[in-house]
Amino acid sequence: MTVDLRLSDLHPALDDPALNSMSFLNEIAQRYPDAVSLAAGRPYEEFFDVAAPNRYLDTFRRHLTEDLGQSPEQARRTLFQYGRTKGIIHHLVARNLAVDEGMTVDPEAIVVTVGCQEAMVLVLRALRAGPEDVLLAVAPTYAGLTGAARLLDLPVRPVAAGTSGLDAVDLRAQLRRVRADGLRPRACYLTPDFANPSGLSVAEDSRRALLELVAEEGLLLIEDNPYGLFPAGDDRRPPTLKSLDTARQVVYLGSFAKTVLPGARIGYVVADQRVAGLDGTVGLLADQLAKIKSMVTVNTSPIAQAVVGGALLEHGCSLVAATARERAVYARNLRHLVDGLHRRFPAGSPVRWTVPAGGFFVVVTVPFPVDDALLHRSAREYGVLWTPMAHFYAGSPSVPALRLSVSAVTPADIDLGLDRLAALVADELAGRAATAELG
């Protein structure tokens, strides 16, 4: 067959595991549609209301005319035309952060983005001034962060998560190492609440200590918070890093994919950092991010923004209230998964797992390598899908652990999936035992 281009002539990120990870996982899921999926981190969909988008659109249009005083023509223009680069629901996002997180945010410091992914791209692009710049990221790391960094030619150095979400000693050590290499650390990316994939959360006192550490080190934090509203217990949610941030050291990334609906593709970034221009004028980092956004997607679809805006308006801008049912489902599923792991791998089993305080994800550690080949076999022969943890360590072919997700399943799915996983594990352990005997 005639070939027009070679992959080696395209951007090197296209050959990077981080960029191939998502397509690989999607392919597996498509190839084995009947397998039980404990892989997908998609939100629960039973409560999706088919009539909601139309209603949200109408609610937001009324808001434009009745609350914001736009004429019907202006409201139509707001929804249909090109619009404000930083978005049209920034005031509602700010209100949501005040109501749900106790955060006081200048709406002008918010850029509404095409999902949280675009927010990452804008921030990483802004911070990558040259080849000496590197990003730190708590490992294991969300593959979308690593992939975006690769695409923007920004190297990522891992920081150990430890047992509490971020190992401060390792952060200091990595900073020393980066600087010793003549490089400039621009920021450290982390998900302090129920991280993907580790499930770990940073304790409140560690959050304060982390902010002191980065103040001393002159480092920005990029706080990603897609799962914060989903604690599994009745515990008070700890404050976000951004709400403790008195010195504008935190760039905050938010997403409505898990709280309203993924199909709107609406996220945002809070970037209140003050940037001095070459002419001495001082503006917000958000305005620099908007300039980048104008060249990436021009602006976020006002129709998609209106869907999320309508949802916020219908719930008094509180997503804590709006997601009560989903939160209960995720908490129930997490308990069911952990109980199920206990039953199938009782004391004495070499299998271990995390017990997160919330979120979507549990990490299961096993005494054998877990790679894409094993996932293939799991899908084909056992009918269960999960995610090899290697996908969250850039470039590692195999890590003896896998991620299970509880977000898009029922307790019956969990039972069936765990039965199948237990069979796979038993066969792997028996196979290894047999190999050891032969050897």
Add this chain to the structure above:
Amino acid sequence: MTVDLRLSDLHPALDDPALNSMSFLNEIAQRYPDAVSLAAGRPYEEFFDVAAPNRYLDTFRRHLTEDLGQSPEQARRTLFQYGRTKGIIHHLVARNLAVDEGMTVDPEAIVVTVGCQEAMVLVLRALRAGPEDVLLAVAPTYAGLTGAARLLDLPVRPVAAGTSGLDAVDLRAQLRRVRADGLRPRACYLTPDFANPSGLSVAEDSRRALLELVAEEGLLLIEDNPYGLFPAGDDRRPPTLKSLDTARQVVYLGSFAKTVLPGARIGYVVADQRVAGLDGTVGLLADQLAKIKSMVTVNTSPIAQAVVGGALLEHGCSLVAATARERAVYARNLRHLVDGLHRRFPAGSPVRWTVPAGGFFVVVTVPFPVDDALLHRSAREYGVLWTPMAHFYAGSPSVPALRLSVSAVTPADIDLGLDRLAALVADELAGRAATAELG
């Protein structure tokens, strides 16, 4: 005021005229809301139907169940969840290209994007493998192309538009120069139909000659076609480059912003080029673009796609039929503008202008420098907005020409705007004459 960051520590594109151009022009428009705007390239909005988005959503949902056989649950998932990276209306886009352009396109070669801007970003990112890669672009150039290239560290070399949209002699000369500099030309970007800002169109025989030229040179073309459906006369529309492309030399960029509505932010790219992987497997360039997209916006909002999908379905996938009223408005406005220029600048005047065969834009050349300061003065003292042509020549502070747009105005706006422009021009000419006398 405390400063957290310096612009000089951020990505160098943030200090580039291309990225500052759009924010500058938006600022001017916001600062002088009462000025007549012959600047905005936004589509005509009088025909926007406030009820349309809801109806389009319903139409597309019915299409999913009735035509594609999805269950109501599947249809809900298609609209609400994360979805296919390459999009969910690719089959309708392919049908639209068949109906309106006579193009036969494999739907799998289409990536639906967040406006045409994201399509540019995906293509330029893929083609920039290293610092030796450069892009050619017909100048004057759409500022969004130049800005995206800057953001992706891809240098742009201008190719003269000449009088017919692309000067083939200059293209060959630029290719020689790029190669002599040890650089690799990856593609040439052009808008063959009613280009922004020149208004020029490439004649049909020149299109065929251009395809032969790039076949000889081993160069890709990036064909951007946002205005092709808006010829001002009854002339048959020439075939797109892509429809003449038998050897997969053309990457085709499309937009629904001018034909359906900007607020959906839906564009697409047709990339049927065959890419050989490192392992010898051959796939479509579209699939490589999708991998990049998964790290930029994950996927295009299915709700926004459904709005455009519904519009396509309601018009039998023909946007020629759907945009008949808009086409008539643009043609009338273009005639009105050109007639108005004739009346205000009769024979003997040093003012010249282009007479495009369609599209939104007329370029007016004047015998004095046209820069941002003059635009400021035009807005403040004369109450008329236009776009300095310098914004379309990367890095040029001043070009003696300005762009007028007819897309978002009425004939009365055009009359008023031209009266004011004529007053500005008269004062500038008088001022220059006075200075010459003094000198």
